[in-house]
Amino acid sequence: MNITEVWFWENNQLLLYRLQDDLIPRSVFLPELDIRLLARCVQMSDILAARREFLQGIQQNRQ
Numbered sequence: 001m002n003i004t005e006v007w008f009w010e011n012n013q014l015l016l017y018r019l020q021d022d023l024i025p026r027s028v029f030l031p032e033l034d035i036r037l038l039a040r041c042v043q044m045s046d047i048l049a050a051r052r053e054f055l056q057g058i059q060q061n062r063q
Contacts, residue, residue: 005029014039034061 005028008015014035018024027033037057044050 009042012039012043014042032061034058037061 004019006017016024041050041054
C-alpha cells in the first residue's frame with residue numbers, strides 16, 4: 001500500500017500530513033480544495049446550509 005498523505009480531524013480542525021514531511025497546508029492530491037472551508041462546513045449543524053456554503057466557497061475560489 002502506497003499511502004503518501006493522511007488527514008486527521010482533531011480539535012475541530014482538519015490536519016493534513018504528508019508521510020515524508022510534517023504538517024502540510026494543502027492536499028497533494030486535491031491542491032485546489034480549501035481545507036479551512038471544508039472544516040468550517042463539516043462543523044455546521046445544518047447540513048443544507050453547510051452544503052450551500054461549501055458550494056458557494058468552491059465557486060468563489062474558482063473565479
